[in-house]
Amino acid sequence: MTSRPRLHDWAEVDPARHPFDAAGAARVVWRLAPPVPPAAAVPRPRQVFDEAAWAASREADRLASDWNAAMTDALVDHYGSWAYGWHWGPRSLWYYFSPIVTSPPETLARVAAALMDWRRWLEEVAERFDRLLPALRDAAPVGPDRAVAAWEVAFAELLTAGSAWAEDPDCWYGPCHRMLVWLLTATGLPEDRAVALVDAALAPWSTRWAYLSAADVADLAERLAHRVAGPQTRAPAAEDESWPDTWPHAWPSRRSHTRPPPHPLP
Incomplete structure (x- = not known):
């Protein structure tokens, strides 16, 4: 067998190879x-x-x-x-x-x-990487803020595409996980480190049986970008445990400035 x-590792699936x-x-x-x-x-x-x-x-x-x-x-x-x-x-x-x-x-x-x-899917991913990788390389020498921004844009695009490609709302995790790991390994990050970063970033959403919302994508992309860009940048502080994430689907994320109004007392 x-x-x-x-x-x-992206090299294992890169259509160019x-x-x-x-x-x-x-x-x-x-x-x-x-x-x-x-x-x-x-x-x-x-x-x-x-x-x-x-x-x-x-x-x-x-x-x-x-x-x-x-x-x-x-x-x-x-x-x-x-x-x-x-x-x-x-x-x-x-x-x-x-x-x-x-x-x-x-x-x-x-x-x-x-x-x-x-x-065909691998070829579509390769086309995206052909656009995203040069931007990530160009941003790195400019400084950590520019690097974080470039990574955030790249991650948001892949998360959006992976969620859209999934045929069922509970199947987004696989395509998103694979593309994020592939992008990291394509830039030279060791495979084990790339998997650990993506696993940790997606963990809070791993049991979400629904497509990622725009707020989900933004939060995930921001957090993962800060972790990838290096120790000189600081990831956003964790939310207050009493404040829910985007679950149920209609709840706002930590990016929202106001909480939903309380239910009226009977």
Whole structure:
């Protein structure tokens, strides 16, 4: 089995480093694919426990997971590490652990479509980085305030794009996390340090099952920019614990100057 890349380093996925023939992707998938297991015909148990149905469902899950792993190994061996994320695209074209529910031709067509969707997304990210990275490099020698501002703009753009790309409101975290880490590693920050910074910044929002609001994006971008720019800058002070963040969605953030009026007493 191919060793599992983490894909935290931009160099692992940068399209400029990894040639790809989109026109031939479907043929490659057909040539590399292991035999597709039969479509799962057993419905998942719902309200009534059925031991036989549960066993069949678990077996379908195991077959699908094994097949997905073998398909992924084949793609990585052929294309390189970037292909490991073929099922991570911002649109849900393939769910890695779902039982196989289609015929072999349709299954392989969906795999090829998911691979190409992932590649197109990486190319879109690369286009953004081509614009953002020069601005970050130019701002660094000017001074910490200019550097913080440049990072804040870059982070805000990526957070907005990642949230918009996600097909479902509870799927924004993955695209946003990946792009933020990739941007940091693209500027030379060590991978572990980049992941730690992004993990800490996104932690308060990690269980938010809704798209990021404009206030969320602004707060996240500002805090992460101060942490990345260096020790000579100071991150904004933490909010008073009695003051809620932007949850529920209609509440103001710490950027607001007024609290919502209290509910009237009955």
